[in-house]
Every structure is written in C-alpha cells, then in structure tokens.
Amino acid sequence: MFFLILLLLALGLAIYTTYLCLIASRRRAADRVLALVSDTVSQNLPLLQVLVYARDExxxxxxxxxxRLTSDLADGIPLDEALARCDSLMPPLAVSQVRQGIRCGRLSESLRAAVRAQDNRAARRTAWFAPMLYLSLLVLTATSLAALQGNLIYPKYREILDDFGGQWPPFLDLTAGTLDFLAGLATFGGLLMLFVALPLMARGCGLTGRGGLSILADLIRWALPGWRSSERTMCLAVAARQMALALEAGATDAEAIDQLSSLGLNVIMRRRFRRVADLHRSGQKSLAASFAAVGGFPHHFLWTLATGEAAGNLPLALRLLADDYEARSDRLKQLLFSVVQVLGVVLVAAFTALQPLAWIHVWQGAVQAAMGR
Known part of the structure; x- marks a missing residue:
C-alpha cells in the first residue's frame, strides 16, 4: 500500500508540476510581450508596425x-487597456505601471521598470519549481527501477523457496502482478516530465514563470522571511519609481501616494500605502513622517525621503531609492534562487541515500514473510 501511495503521489506531483510549467510558460510569454513593447517604445519605433512584424515570428x-494587442491598438484603444485586454495573465502591476507612466508622460521609463519588476517577481515565485522537478523525476525513476527489480527478483525468490520447500505468500503474487501496471504508469509519468515539463522549464519559462496574485498566497509568502524581504524590496522599488514619475509630472505628494494604492502590489503593501495616504491627507506635512508613522518601512527608505524633502529635491531622492532597491531585489533574487537550488540538491541527495535502504528493507521483509519466519 505504501508503494502504491508513493507512486500516486509521484505521478500527481509530476502532473501538477507540468500544469504549473504550462501556466508559467504562458505567463512568461506575457512578460516577453511587455518587454517587446518596452524595447519598441524606448527606441522610438512605430509600435503597431513592430508588433505586426513580430507577430509572424x-x-x-x-x-x-x-x-489581440495589435487589433486593439489599431482600433485606438490606449496602450494600458490594450495590454490588459490582450491576455488574462498580463500582470496587473505592469498594467498599472504603464497607466501611471502614460499619465505622467514617462511611458518609456515606466515600461522598463515594469519589465524589471516582473522579471524579479517571476524568478522569485517559481524558484521552487526546480526542487519539485528533481524530486518528481527521482521518485518516478526509483519507482520504475523498483518495479523492474520486482519482476526480476521475485522469480528468483520463488525458485529459491521452491528448492527449500518454502511457501510463497499470496500477497506477494498480487504485488508482483501489480508492479507491471505500476511500472507502465511510472514510465509514462517519467516521459511526461522529460518531454513536456523540462523543455517548458528550459525554453518557455526558464524558472521565471509567475504564480497567482491571490491574497492568501500573498499572506503566506509575506509570512516567510525570505519571500517577505524580497517582495518588500521589489514593492518599494516600484513605489519609489512611480512616486518620482508622478511628482515630476506635477502631482502633489498626496496625489502621488494615492496612485500607489492603485498599483497591482500585494495586499499588505497596498494597505500600508493607503494608510500613508490617509495620514498625509489628514494634515501630516512631512511625507517621511507619514511613512514613519505607519511603520513597516526600512530606516534607509525613511532617511532618504527625509533627506530629499530637506534638500527640496524629493523626485531625485526617490529615483535613487528606486535604483538602490532594484539592485537589492536582483541580489535577493539570486540569493533566494541559490538557496532553493541547494535545498533541492539536499532533498535529492537525502532521498537517493535513503532509497536503497528502504528497498533493501522491503525485500528482506518479503523474503522473511515468504519463508514463513
């Protein structure tokens, strides 16, 4: 029974990981479309014409x-709405960043920031795909080998028992007969992982797909220290960039903060920005003091805001913050990815070391039961 449960879990994990890879590949395609739009706009090329040419390849x-994007743009629909309509998996954060860039007259910079934010978030949210793939392949391979060993070893046990007059237990006949069917299932699962999931991981998403933006997932990720630090750093980089764009476009401090609450960030950061906006609107003159009163923001962020306000050049301070936190987010992404990769290797090594011991114990138990001990 344990053998069957293990195999079913392995197959379920393989199928579920393949499904996640398919979704991640589609989401990554949306990121590539966004990157194409960003490159086209930054080089001052005709957007609609470039998209038509790119569509063929x-x-x-x-x-x-x-x-869908070229059709909507040809009909005169604004770029932010066209991006949101071109696919349901287009990131809401990127769409809101593009919308803010259009309002502020800094579309090219907003697009570049959106592409960078999505790359960081994508790599961070699917770094755990690699251990899942490793573990699935390992379990399926071990199960297939065990099934083949059962077909080779059980007959030898039967010959030995016949020579010594032993009695072959009926449950071992059932187990040996079931192993053929299970070996076929395991082989199918292994082929599914080998020819579907792995190419999708390598070509389609490259460990940079993206999960959903549900509130529950945000809360779970926020509770984990590594996810929390990386997610907060990315959110602060996006917020600082968008505030700088809004202030340079002539918006007031309150209007710039109000725009942050409409960005597609996670629910906790949106709530904090909304509280900052309410506090600043209620009479708080200093923007840095409003952020400090709400709490949850790093001292470096608050100190840079206060310095920018004192120098009378808050947009420049916000741009420096955005550049700094984008670089930090890149470093955290690489660190988290390395930690997850090491964890995957440790899991594989531990499972590999325990697998022979487990099967030796199973075969010894089968022989002892067959000999009536």
Whole structure:
C-alpha cells in the first residue's frame, strides 16, 4: 500500500508540476510581450508596425496576445487597456505601471521598470519549481527501477523457496502482478516530465514563470522571511519609481501616494500605502513622517525621503531609492534562487541515500514473510 501511495503521489506531483510549467510558460510569454513593447517604445519605433512584424515570428503563446494587442491598438484603444485586454495573465502591476507612466508622460521609463519588476517577481515565485522537478523525476525513476527489480527478483525468490520447500505468500503474487501496471504508469509519468515539463522549464519559462496574485498566497509568502524581504524590496522599488514619475509630472505628494494604492502590489503593501495616504491627507506635512508613522518601512527608505524633502529635491531622492532597491531585489533574487537550488540538491541527495535502504528493507521483509519466519 505504501508503494502504491508513493507512486500516486509521484505521478500527481509530476502532473501538477507540468500544469504549473504550462501556466508559467504562458505567463512568461506575457512578460516577453511587455518587454517587446518596452524595447519598441524606448527606441522610438512605430509600435503597431513592430508588433505586426513580430507577430509572424512569435511563439505559440505570444501569437494570440500580439494579435489581440495589435487589433486593439489599431482600433485606438490606449496602450494600458490594450495590454490588459490582450491576455488574462498580463500582470496587473505592469498594467498599472504603464497607466501611471502614460499619465505622467514617462511611458518609456515606466515600461522598463515594469519589465524589471516582473522579471524579479517571476524568478522569485517559481524558484521552487526546480526542487519539485528533481524530486518528481527521482521518485518516478526509483519507482520504475523498483518495479523492474520486482519482476526480476521475485522469480528468483520463488525458485529459491521452491528448492527449500518454502511457501510463497499470496500477497506477494498480487504485488508482483501489480508492479507491471505500476511500472507502465511510472514510465509514462517519467516521459511526461522529460518531454513536456523540462523543455517548458528550459525554453518557455526558464524558472521565471509567475504564480497567482491571490491574497492568501500573498499572506503566506509575506509570512516567510525570505519571500517577505524580497517582495518588500521589489514593492518599494516600484513605489519609489512611480512616486518620482508622478511628482515630476506635477502631482502633489498626496496625489502621488494615492496612485500607489492603485498599483497591482500585494495586499499588505497596498494597505500600508493607503494608510500613508490617509495620514498625509489628514494634515501630516512631512511625507517621511507619514511613512514613519505607519511603520513597516526600512530606516534607509525613511532617511532618504527625509533627506530629499530637506534638500527640496524629493523626485531625485526617490529615483535613487528606486535604483538602490532594484539592485537589492536582483541580489535577493539570486540569493533566494541559490538557496532553493541547494535545498533541492539536499532533498535529492537525502532521498537517493535513503532509497536503497528502504528497498533493501522491503525485500528482506518479503523474503522473511515468504519463508514463513
């Protein structure tokens, strides 16, 4: 029974990981479309014409997105709405950043910031795909080998028992007969992982797919120290960049903070920005004091805001903050990815070391039961 449960869990894990890879590949295609739009706008090229040309050489996931995007742009729909309509998996944060960039007249910079934020978030949220793939492949391979060993070893045990007059237990006949069917399932699962999941990981998402933006997932990630630090750093980088753009476009401090609460950030950061906006609107003159009163923001962030306000050049201070936190987010992404990779290697090594011991114990128990001990 344990053998069957282990195999079913391995197959379920393989199928679920393949499903996640498919979703991640589609989400990553949306990120590539966003990057194409960003490169086109930053180089002052005709956007609609470039998208039409790129549509002919696009991948399977990108082609319908580009068709919908070019059709909407040709109909006169604004770029932010066209991006939101081109696919349901287009990141809401990127759409809101593009919308803010259009309002502030800094579309090119907003697009670059959106692409960078999505790259960091994508790599961070699917770094755990690698251990899942390793573990699935290892369990399926071990199960297949065990099934083949059962077909080879059980007959030898039967011959030995016949020579010594032993009695072959009926449950071992059932187990040996079931192993053929289970070996087929394990082989199918292994092929599914090998020819579907791994190519998708390497080509489609490259460990940079993205999970959902549900509130529950945000809360779970926020509770984990590594996720919390990386997510907060990315959110602060996006917020500082958007505030700088809004202030340079002539918006007041209160209007710039109000725009932050409408960005597609996680629920906890949106709530904090909303509280900062309410506090600043209620009469708090200093922007840094409003952030400090709400709490949850790093001292470096508050100190830079206060310095920028004192110098009378808050947009420059916010831009410096955005550059600094984007660099930190890149470093945290690489660190988290390395930790998860090491964890995956440790899991694989531990499972590999325990697997022979487990099967030796199973075979010894089978022989002892067959010999009536």
């Amino acid at each position: 696009a991948s399977l996931w990108e082609r319908p997105m580009l068709k």
